[in-house]
Every structure is written in structure tokens, then in C-alpha cells.
Amino acid sequence: MTKPKITLETAAKLDQKDVLHNFKKEFYTDDNRFYMDGNSLGLLSKRAEQSLLSSLEDWKTHAIGGWTDGKEPWFYMSEKFGAKTAPLLGAKPEEVISTGSITSNLHQLLSTFYRPEGQRTKILADELNFPSDIYALKSQLELHGMDPDEHLIQVKSDNGATLSEEDIIKEMRSDIALLLLPSVLYRSGQLLDIEKITKAAHEQGIMVGFDLAHSIGALPHNLDDWGVDFAVWCTYKYLNSGPGGVGGLYVNEKHLGSKPGLAGWFSSKKDKQFDMAHDLNHAETAGAYQMGTPHILSSAPLLGSLDLFQEADIKNVRCKSLQMTRLMLDLVYQELDGLGFQIITPLEDERRGGHISLVHSEAASICKALKKENVVPDFRAPDVIRLAPVALYTTYKEVYEVMMILKEIMVNETYKKYKNERDIIA
């Protein structure tokens, strides 16, 4: 049986049934722009703007008093974020804290949990992870006097785009101390089987960390049930906290109480911090892995943003996100056949994150041509186009239109007007 042709009508019908339809008006969107880059930087919502303005107001009126007497007291804000983020992670509030960035949090948790001993000295990662994670792993190994060439094992990919869980499991030998992987691969958008990997690693006595940059806010997690030891993420992508918005970390309750590898006075128990003692009395929660003063003004937008997730329900977000990426993939088959695209994102729903990725030899030029038509994709060198239709502010109709604009650019060859080279960022 042939599939019915997808038309604008098909997309309009999906919009009519969309339970998240009302959330679009919570965001600053532009009717003349198709924003498909929420996996790099999410859009500003009115709630996020309000929570930032509220912290500014607290500064204006309370000055130093804002730490304890503001509308949203800054001294407890990171813990409050932790509690509000925990449902997105399948975690308990005390296991989660907002602080730092992915990279600084990785350094903190590797300093705390990477404990090479005897023959068990190596770190297992993969060859497709985001560079910053790999830099952090290599520098941590060097700090321990280990040669990364010998002690960092990077699982290979068969096709340069995806990883096989079986290949990862095969590398779990008795000399591996710790495993770090992304939940969703930043290029291809592949979602790894976190539960399966964690279970296999634990059977070999390996500690497990995940980088949730491309999954938090796009899909639900069950970190406690899966038994993940620690995780890190950023909030400027799907959680829409703004450029440089505060990151976050999770430490499984079985490890809470571990002495922070990189300590600072914000690692303290809250009621002890201002004792000013030189012996740290660190928190027994994930708060122990903070270091210095929280960056309030780059954290505050997250408060309003997380309220939207509470109202929307992450299960609805995932459901719509999958339906939108499915629509995109179906449209690639229907409209872009023979135009030189290769889909590198897994087609199965359970193996896909929040974006789709197309490889094309002219990818950089095509992205420039898309931008000229007010479509914002992103490009990852040398040849990947990523498209992220974000559930809270993208419509199915927009997805359809984006794919038709892409087709037009290809059929009319307008992309040939642009150099096939990346700009400074993408």
C-alpha cells in the first residue's frame, strides 16, 4: 500500500490536534522566520524574560538583601532550579543542581569520580562526542599523569554518524574506570540506549556519566531508574535559558556525600557557609558540586522557562517532537529524492533525539541559501545540515514549509550562489 501524499493540509490537520499549540504564543517568535536551531540556542519566552526582570528588580530594590529577601532569593536559587529540573530527569530534587557549564561541570564530576586505581585507569568515550567533552577528558587524564593516547579509549563509529551500543559494550574491559557518553549525538541526533549501556557498564564495575546537552528538554529521562552515576547538561538549547545560561549536574543519591573534587564555598552546607570556616563542611546534596557564587543574571531566565515545561509536560513535548521529526523525514523521502541528501539520523523513534541531520556535499552553501529564505538551520562541518523543530514553538505547517523551501533551493540551484564554506560559527 502506498503512503498518502503529505501536503500542507496534512500538516494543518496535525496543528489542529496539537495539545501544545498554545505554548507558541509564550515565546518571542517571528512570523517571517522559520527557526530550526533550538538545539543550539532556544528562543526567549515571555516567562523567562519575566523571571530575569524580576531578579533585576530584586537587585534594584534589595541590593545585597536580594540574596535572602528578594522575590526569588538568590541564595537558594540553584537548589530551586534543581528541584524544578528533577522531573525532567527522573531524579530526586537533592540529586540535581544548576551551576556552571557542561564543561566546567564535567571537570568537577571527573575530579570527584574519576579515581584510577591499580589496573583500572582508563576512560571510555566515543569518537563522535562534542569536542569540549573530549578536551575535558584528556586534560583530566593529564592531571592524573596519564597519557590520553593510552588511557582514553574512543569507541569507533562504523559510518561516521552513529554508534552501536554493542560496540560500546565490547570495549567495557576491566581496565576501564569510567565511561562518558552523550545521550543524543550532536551531529546525527542518535539517541543512545542509556539504560542498556549503564547496566552493562555497572556489570563491569565501571562508573557511568552522560552528557544530556541534546536531550534535556526534548525527551524524558529516568536517570534514577537507569542507575546513571552522574550527568551534566546545558540549558540554553531546549530549555531556552538564553546564551550562556547556567548549566546543570546530577549525582545519583548513592554518591551523594562524596567530597567534591573541586571545592569552593558554595559547596558548603547552606547553613554553614557563612561560618567562614577553613575546613569545608560540604553539602550532602548535589549542591556540594557547586564552587563559587552563582551567576544569577544568566540563571534567572531558567526559572520562568522551567514553569513552561511543568505546564506542558515533557511527555507531550517528546510526542510532538517525534511527530515533527518524523514528518521531516517523510518529507525528505517524498520531496528531496535524487537531490543528493543522505539522512544520518536514525529512523526509529526510540533512537532519535530532537533534531534531524542531512548530509550533503554542498551543505554549507545550502544552509546559507536557507538563511536567505529566513530558515534558520545549522551547519556542522564538513557536510551536515541540522534541523530542530522545537515542540513548544514550532508548528507542523512550519515544518512542511521549511522542507518545501529546501526543495526549491535545490531544484532551482540557488544554493550555487554561495560559497560552500562555513562562517565563523556555523
Ligand SMILES: Cc1ncc(COP(=O)(O)O)c(C=O)c1O
Ligand atoms: C554535547 C555537548 N557538550 C558540550 C557542549 C558545550 O558545553 P558548554 O556549555 O560548556 O559550552 C555542547 C554545546 O555547546 C554540546 O552539544
Ligand SMILES: Nc1ccccc1C(=O)C[C@H](N)C(=O)O
Ligand atoms: N554553546 C554554543 C555557543 C555558540 C554557538 C553554538 C553553541 C552550541 O551550543 C553548539 C551546540 N552545542 C552544538 O551541538 O553544535
